[in-house]
Amino acid sequence: MSNSPTMHVVEVDPALQEDLNSDDYASSGYENSLSSSIEQYAYENGRRYHTYFGDDKNLQPTDETEQDRLDLHHEIFLILLGGRLHLAPIGKTPQRILDVGTGTGIWAIEMADKYPNAMVFGLDLSPIQPKWVPPNCRFEVDDAERDWTHELDYFDFIHIRNLAQAISDWPKLLSQAYECTAPGGYIELAELETAPHSDDGTLDSATDLLRYFSLLHEGLARMGNLTAVAAETLKSNLENAGFVDVTVTTRKHPLAPWPKDPKMKHAGALALLSCQTGFHAYGIAIFTRVLGIDPVEADRICRAAIAQNGSRSHHIYTYYHVLHARKPLA
Ligand SMILES: C[S@@+](CC[C@H](N)C(=O)[O-])C[C@H]1O[C@@H](n2cnc3c(N)ncnc32)[C@H](O)[C@@H]1O
Numbered sequence: 001m002s003n004s005p006t007m008h009v010v011e012v013d014p015a016l017q018e019d020l021n022s023d024d025y026a027s028s029g030y031e032n033s034l035s036s037s038i039e040q041y042a043y044e045n046g047r048r049y050h051t052y053f054g055d056d057k058n059l060q061p062t063d064e065t066e067q068d069r070l071d072l073h074h075e076i077f078l079i080l081l082g083g084r085l086h087l088a089p090i091g092k093t094p095q096r097i098l099d100v101g102t103g104t105g106i107w108a109i110e111m112a113d114k115y116p117n118a119m120v121f122g123l124d125l126s127p128i129q130p131k132w133v134p135p136n137c138r139f140e141v142d143d144a145e146r147d148w149t150h151e152l153d154y155f156d157f158i159h160i161r162n163l164a165q166a167i168s169d170w171p172k173l174l175s176q177a178y179e180c181t182a183p184g185g186y187i188e189l190a191e192l193e194t195a196p197h198s199d200d201g202t203l204d205s206a207t208d209l210l211r212y213f214s215l216l217h218e219g220l221a222r223m224g225n226l227t228a229v230a231a232e233t234l235k236s237n238l239e240n241a242g243f244v245d246v247t248v249t250t251r252k253h254p255l256a257p258w259p260k261d262p263k264m265k266h267a268g269a270l271a272l273l274s275c276q277t278g279f280h281a282y283g284i285a286i287f288t289r290v291l292g293i294d295p296v297e298a299d300r301i302c303r304a305a306i307a308q309n310g311s312r313s314h315h316i317y318t319y320y321h322v323l324h325a326r327k328p329l330a
Helices: 030-038 064-080 106-114 170-180 207-223 231-241 262-290 295-309
Strands: 041-044 047-050 096-100 119-124 137-141 155-161 181-197 244-254 317-326
Touching: 041 262, 047 262, 064 106, 064 244, 064 262, 096 106, 096 170, 106 119, 106 137, 106 155, 155 170, 170 181, 170 231, 181 207, 181 231, 207 262, 207 295, 231 244, 231 317, 244 262, 262 295
Parallel strands: 096 119, 096 155, 119 137, 155 181
Antiparallel strands: 041 047, 181 317, 244 317
8 A cells, every 4th residue: 555645654663673583572572561661650648650641640549459449339330220230221242342441440341241242342541450351351551532543433332430530621532432432332421420419418517528529629620620520511521422312320329328228328338438548549649739739738638538428427428420322323
């Protein structure tokens, strides 16, 4: 194929010719050096962050503490959705599924088990997924905010969960997702509204929690990212990208075991555990890096919020919004 006038010839690295003892990349150590560069970390305020895509890219730690928390949160999401991994009506035989910002890959792995005939891809900034996974599950390290290299009209289902605050350009992300969704295929967004609520007025006296969330929103707003993540915003983003038939399902997500209903109490008990490290995971980098709060003070703000959430006299919840939508056939 001839080169178009605008395409440069990509030069071959002369170093490739030097090591003639190994003709393949695997034995030349190339993969090892690549995987070690992907595993670049920075330690900050006692947490470990991946830095492969730039020091400030990942605002949430990806250390073992955070990985455990993500897996715990997966259980909470399952409880809130009655055990379902997704709500989109994707049928019994989807072929290709993509999980954007897959985290530990727990959702992707369970989807691969549930749909053995599908290929499930998970992508994330950080290589924190296990090596031993079902044969129909693959993980890749990538920044979903860069230009996607996936084929157009490719995926039957694209899933994005708990990514809202990390993304600075949702319209771009969703328009790329739209391009790569097969006509008739589905997208599902599942996001926690990071704003506290109570039905019995107990939030009013939860000043430490209110302060925590207000600072979190201030930092996110300063970065130009979504703050409280209202369902309406997510819905209009999906529609603007071209998706149709947007269905919104909202659940209350208790942050402690205060509900009477046994399932909600169980979800709340897991959330109480999750919040013990989650308030730090979400807050500390934004407070220190973006708002310039002294690390000791930032730590105190997170601890105070954790303590108040653990008090039996505050009955706090957030909203969990799950939206699914379809790419039209035509
Ligand atoms: C809160 S975790 C959610 C993980 C997973 N979706 C879940 O629900 O269990 C957010 C994940 O998104 C990843 N992430 C953040 N920004 C990203 C980006 N621009 N591209 C790819 N992954 C990203 C983070 O590394 C982290 O693993």
